[in-house]
Amino acid sequence: MATEVMRKLLAAMLCAAAAQALASGDYGPSYTLFKAYRAPDIALPRFQAGELGVIQPGMRRVYLYSAWRAMMLGPKAARSPGMEGGLARADGSAFGYGWSEPDETGAAPLISRLAKALRSDGDDPEVRKIAACPATAITHAVHTLDAAAARPDATPARLDAWIIAQQQVGAACQETQDARYRFGDAKPAQLTMPPALPDSEPAYWRQVREYQRAAWYFHAQRYAESAALFERIGATRGHPMQALGRYLALRADIRRAVAAAKDTDEARREQQASELEARGARILGDAALTPLHEATRALLRAMRFGLTPDSRLAELSRHLDSPRADPFIEDRLGDWALLMDGHHPATLRGKHDFVDWIETVRECAGKDDCAAPGAHALERWRKTAARPWLVATLMLSQAIPADVERAALAIGPDYPAWVTARYQLARLARLAGRADATRTLADEALRRALSPATRNLFREERFAAATSVRDAGRFLLRTNIDYGERGVVQEDALNDDGLRWLNDRLAVADLIELAGDTALPVDLRARVAGAAWMRAALLGNAGDGKRAATLLAELVPAMAPGLARYQRAPSSDEARHAMLVESMRFGLAAQLTMYAGPVKAMAPDDVTASGWCSFRPAPDGARAFAWRLPAPPSAGDSAARQREQGGLQALKTATGTVGDDVLEWVARQPADPELPWLLHVVVASTRGGCLDGDAKQLSKKAHGVLHKRWPGNEWARKTPYFY
Structure with a gap:
């Protein structure tokens, strides 16, 4: 029975391992309605393979890196096999961007058993604290309860004691959550640790209690005590939780080191990281712990992320510097992008061309003046002849030099950035007063199969260069890419x-x-x-x-x-x-x-x-x-x-214009049967919206006329107030 419990628990932990890789996403949809500004509206497998649409300067680094890599490799190499789903993991969408709906049914057996033990209601907040721990911990607790209840020495008293101790573990989890939002004079909750069982109790019950105490220490952020207990559990043969002991001890020590990282000098943090990696390597070298190997790798990456971010970022940057290397292995791109969010990239820009390219493009996001990054992109292209820099020059310029235009026109239609280049050429031609060239470029692109956001951009340019009212009307409508299904063209x-x-x-x-x-x-x-x-x-x-x-x-x-x-x-x-x-x-x-x-x-x-x-x-x-x-x-x-x-x-506003008209109409056509309704409309319209300075006087006058002339009318009854 214990082996079956462990099998189910390890399976649950493996499902959660990916989330520990720290590559969760942090953005929602594009902040504009018609442009794929922060993220592509192209399916990520296709974007990863080089279908880039129109690259935007506001895109997150994971997308800009993917675009840079596709441009460096070209159309065939960009479609390398064996990397399926990599970008979805890197941007966090594969994990729901770090968000998951709570499973309200998973903890039901625990809540029901605890309510029975406490003779309370299942909706009691104290009872529901048992469900406050992470989902994998809840899964483990439910399986442990099932295994314990099936034992021949299980008694109501022992099961009650176990469930109450589990509620104390849940209370520690709840306090950790509450502490994030506590402010002012609010005091932390007083936590009670599950007591150790006496030696007179059978070994199984003492050992599962020992595990609960170790978990309580962990969630109460007493990591040293937690690590010591988990280490002992891992070293105890026959312990029902032995397989988890070393892994959870490592997790507790990693959490302790990361929590103290800001007060620890860099040399000591590097030493700690080496020691923790050595312990992780021993787990990875133990075939008996194979089900925990993936979770251990994710844990070690999370450790490096939090404990030694500078050296980890440098290591990841060296790996990503080669476009032919797999950027998605161990979610290197996702971790790199998150680390970059908290670091100033100046040093890395001088060492890695891809970092310089990404940051140059991003410098223009939301800025009015992009002259400096545009000049830098042009300088880099003229020095290296690298096409990513040519594309950046096109993106960031307001005028196009002759050599840049010749090079851009030479880009073939199978090149990943062809669409971006054609769009920028159309834009720059319009700025140069060559509307005919804009129309030609836009019309050519719009004959291709394009994503909705990409079509919108070309339609914008074609609309701006229209030759007549009817011609402009052909390109007037766009697809709202934040509405409905992504990828569906609905120009309305x-x-x-x-x-x-x-x-x-x-x-x-x-x-x-x-x-x-x-x-x-x-x-x-x-x-x-x-x-x-x-x-x-x-x-x-x-x-x-x-x-x-x-x-x-x-x-x-x-x-x-x-x-x-x-x-x-x-x-x-x-x-x-x-x-x-x-x-x-x-x-x-x-x-x-x-x-x-x-x-x-x-x-x-x-x-x-x-x-x-x-x-x-x-x-x-x-x-x-x-x-x-x-x-x-x-x-x-x-x-x-x-x-x-x-x-x-x-x-005046519509309200003012209609109000003045209706009051004049009262004098001119006092028998018009629609007048009571119209006066009601005038008063109702002054309640809010676009109003003139005399709206209050207008409202009062219309209200007075309505109630004086038609006091018993239904519209007078519906107009008890003026505004």
Whole structure:
């Protein structure tokens, strides 16, 4: 029975061994919606094999190293066999980025048995402390309980004593967790160590108690006592936990050394590391402990990581310096990347070209001025002729020297960084005023199978270089790579460049032309037509307003009656009122947002005056770098747009405009049956959102008119307050 318990425990420990390699990930998805900025949106096995998409300066070091390695090896060598899953281990995704959902069922036998022993409830916090230790410890405890309960000398009293001692071990685990978040005057919990059993008890029960005491010492961070007890367990023949003793003693001593590392000089830490590695080597040399060998290797790597990080980082850097070496063996790349996060790389940059390349690229992440790293990349390329430096030069430059452009154009389509090079060439051509070259490069790339984020980047460049409103419309939509399944192209979202173009750079006639493009999704066409109609009515532009209304009626038949009312209006004021009411009823906006959803009638209670905030354009913050958006295209009638913007920018917010209109309508058409609802909408709209300085007065006035004119109306009852 003891052998079976040990077999199950060792299997559980092997499942956890990888997590001890310290290569857990530390980032979530890309912080932008449309760019794979910190991590590729390409499946990691393909990225590892050289399908790089467009390399980004904000990518984590594990991805930039993989890109550097692929570029150094070229297309065939980058696909070396035998390294499957390496990058997923290095970036932590293979381990859930260090996060795992707690197994609430695993500890159930312990909780149930303890509640019975204490005559308590299973939800009692003191009872549930027994489940506070790591999952492998819980697994071990459950198997030990099963083995103990099956023994012929098991009695209720002995099992109760064991389970209560296990709860004391769990309390030590809980205190370790609580200490991380304790602040102020909060005091640590008073822990009670499981007592040793008297010699009169059978050896088995005394030995499993000895193991519990050693575990308690460990979780209470009394590592010296823990190591001594585990060492004795490992040296005791016939002990039910003998196979674990030496490994757990080594773990306790490693934990003690790492905990004191900041107060220990480097020479002493190196000596400790050598001694601990020698002990680990003896475990690795013992065939009887083969099930623990992988866990021991991971433990020793974790020791070097925490105890001698400088020498470990130097060792890993030497290994990774050769692109032909396996970077994933023993998770060297993952450990290297984590160590680099806590170190200044200046010394290593001078020793290892790959470190210099990675840090040069990363210097530009989030910076406005990349002149210095760009100049360094150019200098390194001209000195070494290495293609990674050519690619870095392209990434970090705002202008392209002739020799760089010739070399970039010579890169073949099978080279791992071909896509990155073509994208940067398109960007740099646009910056140089060669929009025709940008269009040619982008169109060529977009004929290939590309990841969604990569397509987005080329569509950005092609959009910026558009020759007309219809041409720009072809490249307007993007895939939100943080939404839905990764790798699925679903071009249905507007990025900021598209929104600024639609909202700030197009005249009403341009919007109508775009809405008439049958190549665009119907919902987007309807939203664009709605924006054109609203702007035309606000400006008193009857001709374009009627054109937009006719198109909108075709796209949204449910709006046809209201649009006909607008077209029959005898004056521009009545036409504007009809537009304001109908646009609110169908949730239209004069300004587009990220997604163009279907246009349909809203429930009357949900209607608000929120069709625009302000028509004043935001400052042009576009930057000319690959990880920032290019400026919107110049396609469209700029003279007409400027004239219209002057009128639109003088308007109040939608809430203010609708409120003033409705109050005027009360005086002009007091019998309109929609007025109580419209006054309710005005008051509700002043509750929040984009408001003018007189919003409070507007809210109070609309509230007063509603309750004075229609005191018993349902909309008056739904409007008890003003804001």
